[in-house]
Amino acid sequence: MSQKIADLRKEYTLNGLSETAVDKNPLLQFRNWFDTALEAGLSEPNTMHLSTLGENSRPSGRIVLLKELDEQGFVFYTNYHSRKGRDLALHPFASLTFFWVDLERQVRIEGSVEKVSAKESDEYFAIRPRGSQIGAWVSHQSENLPSREILEEQQAEYEKQFADQTVPRPPHWGGYRLVPDRMEFWQGRPSRLHDRIAYMRDSTGSWTIGRLSP
Numbered sequence: 001m002s003q004k005i006a007d008l009r010k011e012y013t014l015n016g017l018s019e020t021a022v023d024k025n026p027l028l029q030f031r032n033w034f035d036t037a038l039e040a041g042l043s044e045p046n047t048m049h050l051s052t053l054g055e056n057s058r059p060s061g062r063i064v065l066l067k068e069l070d071e072q073g074f075v076f077y078t079n080y081h082s083r084k085g086r087d088l089a090l091h092p093f094a095s096l097t098f099f100w101v102d103l104e105r106q107v108r109i110e111g112s113v114e115k116v117s118a119k120e121s122d123e124y125f126a127i128r129p130r131g132s133q134i135g136a137w138v139s140h141q142s143e144n145l146p147s148r149e150i151l152e153e154q155q156a157e158y159e160k161q162f163a164d165q166t167v168p169r170p171p172h173w174g175g176y177r178l179v180p181d182r183m184e185f186w187q188g189r190p191s192r193l194h195d196r197i198a199y200m201r202d203s204t205g206s207w208t209i210g211r212l213s214p
Helices: 026-039 083-092 118-127 130-138 148-161
Strands: 048-053 059-065 074-079 093-100 105-115 173-187 195-201 207-212
Touching: 026 105, 026 173, 048 074, 048 083, 048 148, 059 074, 059 083, 074 083, 093 130, 118 173
Parallel strands: none
Antiparallel strands: 048 059, 048 093, 074 173, 093 105, 105 173, 173 195, 195 207
């Protein structure tokens, strides 16, 4: 390695963020920032890091894709039997992190997680590419796989099984919605004195807004 990792750094100078300028509703504030990321042409702006808590209270993280944002929260889809699915069955709480490096922005979201309705999962599954639909049947996500060849053989079997027909949604596959109770918007600033605006939801469902020290 020609450059030391400790020497890697970037000064953030694009924008500032004020608690008086953000929307009073953090979901609308997120939508504003997400639309900006779309307009900027960022690659997969819906990429998010999902953190869950599993057995022995060990945290686990992975990258997933946001597939829906509504007035309730943030929706993603997966195999219910995957490690993340098993984690959420044990501890139905999680956090999401978005990082749009080109905009020098990060959003952190925490809250409870619930399964979306079967109807919502069916509707989303129906618009997935056929290859992805087949893949949902093929993959026993997070389980040990002896070889790639076995996976490809199973793929061929399911393609034959569902030939010339609509691929149904597997009963072990569907959506989760993270319902936020805390959201933080981070805007990079010079000298690492970043702007951090946090929203906290109280027992009445109202949001309070405050600034955090960088």
